[in-house]
Amino acid sequence: MLDPDRFDPAAHVAAVTPAVGLRLDAERQARVAAALALVARIGAPALTLPLDETAEPAPVYRP
Numbered sequence: 001m002l003d004p005d006r007f008d009p010a011a012h013v014a015a016v017t018p019a020v021g022l023r024l025d026a027e028r029q030a031r032v033a034a035a036l037a038l039v040a041r042i043g044a045p046a047l048t049l050p051l052d053e054t055a056e057p058a059p060v061y062r063p
Helices: 009-019 026-047
Strands: none
Touching: 009 026
16 A cells, blocks of 8 residues: 555656666656655545455446
């Protein structure tokens, strides 16, 4: 479970960007980390909702 108060977005960006082949300068890394921190804070409440394994997140389109 993601705890937005303990999540370190700067460390995450620094670790993940080379793994996916990105090269970001320090300013860009800081901006990406700030955006990631906001996403984590906004999304954290949704991650607390209990779901069973058969729950569908959205309807599946079948023509």
